[in-house]
Structure formats: structure tokens, C-alpha cells
Amino acid sequence: MAETTPDAAASDTPGQALTRQALTAAALRILERDGLAGLSMRKVAAEVGVKAASLYWHVRNKEELLDLLSDALVADAELPPREGSWRDQFLEYGRRHRALLLARRDAAKVVAGRLAPGPHILAVLEDQLDRLRAAGFSDADAAMASYLLSAYVQGFVLQEQSPLSAAEAAGATRGEAARAAGETFRTLPAETYPNLVALADDLTDPDMETRFEFGLQRLADGLAALLPA
Amino acid sequence: MAETTPDAAASDTPGQALTRQALTAAALRILERDGLAGLSMRKVAAEVGVKAASLYWHVRNKEELLDLLSDALVADAELPPREGSWRDQFLEYGRRHRALLLARRDAAKVVAGRLAPGPHILAVLEDQLDRLRAAGFSDADAAMASYLLSAYVQGFVLQEQSPLSAAEAAGATRGEAARAAGETFRTLPAETYPNLVALADDLTDPDMETRFEFGLQRLADGLAALLPA
DNA sequence: CAACGGCCCCTAACACCGTTAGGGGCTATC
DNA sequence: GATAGCCCCTAACGGTGTTAGGGGCCGTTG
Numbered sequence: 001m002a003e004t005t006p007d008a009a010a011s012d013t014p015g016q017a018l019t020r021q022a023l024t025a026a027a028l029r030i031l032e033r034d035g036l037a038g039l040s041m042r043k044v045a046a047e048v049g050v051k052a053a054s055l056y057w058h059v060r061n062k063e064e065l066l067d068l069l070s071d072a073l074v075a076d077a078e079l080p081p082r083e084g085s086w087r088d089q090f091l092e093y094g095r096r097h098r099a100l101l102l103a104r105r106d107a108a109k110v111v112a113g114r115l116a117p118g119p120h121i122l123a124v125l126e127d128q129l130d131r132l133r134a135a136g137f138s139d140a141d142a143a144m145a146s147y148l149l150s151a152y153v154q155g156f157v158l159q160e161q162s163p164l165s166a167a168e169a170a171g172a173t174r175g176e177a178a179r180a181a182g183e184t185f186r187t188l189p190a191e192t193y194p195n196l197v198a199l200a201d202d203l204t205d206p207d208m209e210t211r212f213e214f215g216l217q218r219l220a221d222g223l224a225a226l227l228p229a
Numbered sequence: 230m231a232e233t234t235p236d237a238a239a240s241d242t243p244g245q246a247l248t249r250q251a252l253t254a255a256a257l258r259i260l261e262r263d264g265l266a267g268l269s270m271r272k273v274a275a276e277v278g279v280k281a282a283s284l285y286w287h288v289r290n291k292e293e294l295l296d297l298l299s300d301a302l303v304a305d306a307e308l309p310p311r312e313g314s315w316r317d318q319f320l321e322y323g324r325r326h327r328a329l330l331l332a333r334r335d336a337a338k339v340v341a342g343r344l345a346p347g348p349h350i351l352a353v354l355e356d357q358l359d360r361l362r363a364a365g366f367s368d369a370d371a372a373m374a375s376y377l378l379s380a381y382v383q384g385f386v387l388q389e390q391s392p393l394s395a396a397e398a399a400g401a402t403r404g405e406a407a408r409a410a411g412e413t414f415r416t417l418p419a420e421t422y423p424n425l426v427a428l429a430d431d432l433t434d435p436d437m438e439t440r441f442e443f444g445l446q447r448l449a450d451g452l453a454a455l456l457p458a
Numbered sequence: 459c460a461a462c463g464g465c466c467c468c469t470a471a472c473a474c475c476g477t478t479a480g481g482g483g484c485t486a487t488c
Numbered sequence: 489g490a491t492a493g494c495c496c497c498t499a500a501c502g503g504t505g506t507t508a509g510g511g512g513c514c515g516t517t518g
Contacts, residue, residue: 018495041476053478054496062476112341113391122422129424141443143431148444152377155384162342193351195358202372214370215377218451225450247466270505282506283467291505 020058022048024068028104031069036106041065070111071118073104079127086135087220093128094149094216101157108157136227145223152215160208178206249287251277253297257333260298265335270294299340300347302333308356315364316449322357323378323445330386337386365456374452381444389437407435 026047030039041062045052059065077100080092101107117125125146132142163177172180185193185200196203205211255276259268270291274281288294306329309321330336346354354375361371392406414422414429425432434440 040474042474050495051497052476053498056477057495109342113338113387115388115391122417122425126422126425129428133424139428140431140434143428143434144440144443145447147432147440148381148447151384151388151444152381153384155380155382155387158342158384158387159344159380162344188351193355195362196351196355199358199368199372202369203376205369205372211373211376214373215380218374218377218454219447220451221454222447222449222451225447269503271503279466280468282469282508285506286466 018048018050018054018058020068023055023058023065024072027065027069028072031107031110032105036109066110067114067116068118070114070116071120073107073111074100074120074124076100077120077124079124082131086131087224089131090145090149090220090223091216094153094212094219097150097153098157098212101153102161106161108154108161112154112158137223141223141226148223149219152219156212156215160212175206178204247277247279247283247287249297252284252287252294253301256294256298257301260339261334265338295339296343296345297347299343299345300349302336302340303329303349303353305329306349306353308353311360315360316453318360319374319378319449319452320445323382323441323448326379326382327386327441330382331390335390337383337390341383341387366452370452370455377452378448381448385441385444389441404435407433 023044027039027044030043030047034043041055042052044065045055055065059068077096080089080096082089101111128146128149129142132145133139137145182200182204185196185203188196190197252273256268256273259272259276263272270284271281273294274284284294288297306325309318309325311318330340357375357378358371361374362368366374411429411433414425414432417425419426
């Protein structure tokens with residue numbers, strides 16, 4: 001009957017046939033396997049057992065598929081527990097956001113510069129704003145703080161998730177690549193780059209956890225200064 | 230014949246043969262004209278008056294060309310004056326970094342996630358570290374602060390430089406797109422998204438200058454807390 | 459002088475890519 | 489039974505990055 005049509009209004013009805021959800025899931029699988037550069041419409045089609053042209057019945061563009069993908073990437077986000085100080089909750093938000101992006105291959109590249117707020121993204125944003133306002137931030141500050149956090153996390157993970165050097169893509173571990181990069185800095189001409197030489201180890205420290213945490217703490221400190229006592 | 234060829238607008242450096250520099254300059258021109266998506270090896274080749282396959286004599290990959298490009302993008306960076314507090318210099322660094330990226334079309338997308346330190350990038354980093362250490366930051370903190378700033382700026386500009394919506398790409402100005410986005414937020418179901426509805430204007434404020442400045446000040450505040458009095 | 463070897467560009471081709479046009483079979487409704 | 493809409497198909501267009509192999513030019517060398 002007519003009421004079974006999975007049409008526009010309830011776009012996320014779980015269909016058993018070929019739905020936008022199924023396409024998104026297939027794209028997610030290919031992203032994990034081949035990376036963003038290896039994600040093509042033809043492969044997505046093959047993954048769902050269909051020819052490439054058929055995808056355009058369900059999706060306007062590859063861009064639209066990527067929009068769906070970017071929302072799906074945050075689909076299984078778990079919100080931090082609503083306890084403790086606003087600061088702890090803020091920090092935890094940043095950590096989980098980073099963890100979410102790191103969990104999927106090339107996730108940062110997919111999300112980067114894609115302002116396509118799907119339902120999952122909206123839900124997270126809504127919750128985040130709610131906590132910031134409850135903490136005492138003004139409306140404008142809450143909005144900006146949320147934007148600030150996501151800009152930092154995306155910028156950070158984007159660099160973190162990209163190969164440190166051409167050598168890394170070819171088998172070398174992160175630690176080895178970092179050591180190689182450190183060597184590069186250390187052997188620079190010391191008269192023109194004294195600081196790079198001196199800080200070679202600090203600059204190429206492969207411990208991304210503490211590096212991320214450093215920035216996160218600075219952000220939280222900076223925001224805390226906006227609140228009254 | 231070959232060296233004085235009236236070859237249209239092809240060669241820009243009179244007398245010089247085809248160098249990596251010339252390739253980079255040509256790529257930069259095409260980037261400005263057609264954006265990153267429209268930057269192809271064939272177009273770069275045509276721009277310098279050559280066929281595509283010839284580029285591979287000078288450059289290993291398109292990736293390597295993009296590495297060169299990302300360094301060239303910061304080639305004309307002017308360092309902030311060495312006066313005033315470390316804080317002012319830090320802020321000015323952030324502003325100029327952003328301005329530099331904004332000045333060239335798709336610059337943020339080119340640089341994003343590309344850790345290819347060319348000579349220009351190294352020079353800026355060297356200077357930045359020097360000032361941070363002079364301000365009293367420890368070696369490790371200086372290195373992390375520098376990383377933090379660039380992660381924020383890149384993340385911010387990446388979002389700023391990408392079209393706010395599909396509508397914006399088609400002619401609409403930033404302000405109009407922002408108004409449309411605000412309308413989208415404002416008409417969301419208020420019972421599930423009360424904060425998004427309430428903060429619709431704050432979330433879609435098109436004034437990127439103050440939004441960027443907000444984050445920058447928070448960063449500076451957070452870093453200031455690391456220093457002794 | 460002639461031969462060599464490097465530099466630098468060429469043509470041709472491969473294996474892809476996103477996207478569109480147009481066609482056809484299936485199914486549910488009138 | 490006819491009709492309309494959904495959903496997939498084949499075929500093709502105009503691109504993409506990249507490689508193989510060939511061939512002039514030119515300075516050096518025997």
C-alpha cells in the first residue's frame with residue numbers, strides 16, 4: 001500500500017531493500033578498506049550488488065553520499081556522562097570527538113570542511129550547547145566555544161591521521177617515522193635553524209595523546225577565564 | 230626556436246627552462262582560477278606549454294606537486310614585528326596565518342593534513358619557536374603551543390573556506406547563506422533541539438573575524454596560564 | 459670528427475573516474 | 489488490462505593520474 005513507501009519524509013526508515021542507509025553503510029565499509037582516495041561510486045555500487053549508474057537514483061552526487069557518510073561517522077557517538085564539572089565534560093567531549101574520528105580510516109578528511117549537519121551531528125551539537133549554557137556561558141560564547149572545540153579537534157586529527165611522511169605510508173610505523181623526522185630536524189643547519197635543531201625531539205614527539213591533551217587543556221583554561229568565579 | 234618560442238602565455242620566466250619553481254607557479258595560477266578540484270596535471274602542463282607526461286620528469290607525483298604547492302603558499306608570509314608582548318605576537322601570528330590561507334583559493338584544503346615541511350614553512354616555524362622560548366615557555370610547551378596554534382588555524386580556515394551550504398556554491402553570498410542556515414536552525418523542532426533553536430543566530434553568525442578572534446584569545450589565555458607571573 | 463649519454467619532451471595507451479541519456483522490466487493501483 | 493512509478497540496466501562522454509617507449513638536442517669524450 002501507499003503507506004509503506006519509504007519516501008522522503010521518513011528518510012531513515014530501515015529498509016531491507018536498497019536504501020540510502022544501505023549505501024552509506026557500504027561506503028563506510030569501503031572507506032575502511034581502501035581509504036577516501038579509493039572510495040568510488042563504482043565500488044560502492046558493486047558493494048551493494050548494483051551497477052554504478054543506479055546509485056544516482058538514491059543520491060544526487062558523490063558529494064551527497066559523502067555528506068551522508070560524514071553524518072554516519074558520528075552515528076555511534078556516545079555522549080559523555082552528565083556529571084562532574086563543565087570543564088571535565090568539555091574535555092571529555094574533545095577526547096571522544098577525537099577518538100571517534102580516529103576510529104575510522106580517513107574520517108577527518110571526510111568530515112573536513114563539510115558543513116552538512118545531519119541528524120546525528122545536530123544531536124551532538126544540541127547536547128553540547130546545552131551543557132555550555134548550563135555552565136554559565138552566554139549564548140554567543142557557548143556557540144563560539146562549541147565551534148572552537150570542533151575546529152581544534154578536526155584540525156588536530158586531520159594532521160594526526162595523515163601520514164607523517166612519504167616513508168610512513170610504505171610500512172614504517174608512526175614511531176619510526178617520528179624518529180626519522182627527528183633526525184631530519186636535528187641535522188638541519190644549526191646557524192639558520194637553531195630552534196628547530198634544539199627542539200627536534202619535542203617537535204617530533206610521537207605521543208599524540210599528550211599533545212592533543214595539551215591543546216585541550218589550554219582551550220579549557222581559556223574558556224574558564226570567561227566565567228565568573 | 231625552442232628557447233624564444235612565442236608560445237602564447239605559457240612561459241612566465243623568460244630565459245629559464247622548465248623548473249620545479251615554474252611548475253609550482255603554474256599550479257598556483259590554476260589553483261586560483263579553477264580551485265583544487267580543477268587542478269589537474271594536464272592543465273598544469275598546458276599552462277607551462279608542455280604535455281602532461283613531461284611533468285613526471287620534474288616531479289614524482291601529483292602529491293609531490295601539491296607538497297611544493299603547500300610550501301609555496303606560505304612563501305610570501307610576513308613575520309609579525311618583533312615588538313610588544315609575546316601574547317600580541319602570538320595573536321598576530323594566528324591572524325596572519327589565517328589571512329595567508331584565506332588569500333589563496335582552497336589554500337586550506339591544499340595544506341590540510343600535508344606535513345611536508347618545505348623551506349618556507351620551516352623558516353616560519355623556526356621564528357615562531359624562537360619567540361615562544363624567549364617568552365619563557367619550556368621546550369616541550371613551545372613545541373606544543375606552536376602545533377596547537379596551527380591545528381586551530383587550519384581547522385578553522387578549512388571550515389571557513391568551504392561553502393557553507395550547497396546553495397552558497399551557486400551564487401549566494403556568505404551572508405545570505407548564513408541567513409538561510411539560521412532559518413534552518415530556527416525552524417527545527419523546538420522540543421528536541423531547544424538550544425539549536427534558541428542559539429540559531431549565534432551559531433550562524435557570519436562574522437568569521439570575531440569568531441576566529443574568540444578562539445585565538447582563548448588559546449592565548451590558556452597558554453598564558455602556563456607561564457609564571 | 460664521430461659516437462656516446464644525459465636531459466627533456468613527445469605520442470599512445472591503460473585503467474580508472476563521475477555523471478548522463480535512454481531503455482526496460484517489475485509491481486501496485488485504477 | 490492499462491497505466492504509472494519505481495528501480496535497475498547498458499552505453500557512452502569527457503575527463504583523471506600515470507607509465508612505456510621513442511626521439512630529438514647537446515655537451516662531453518674517445
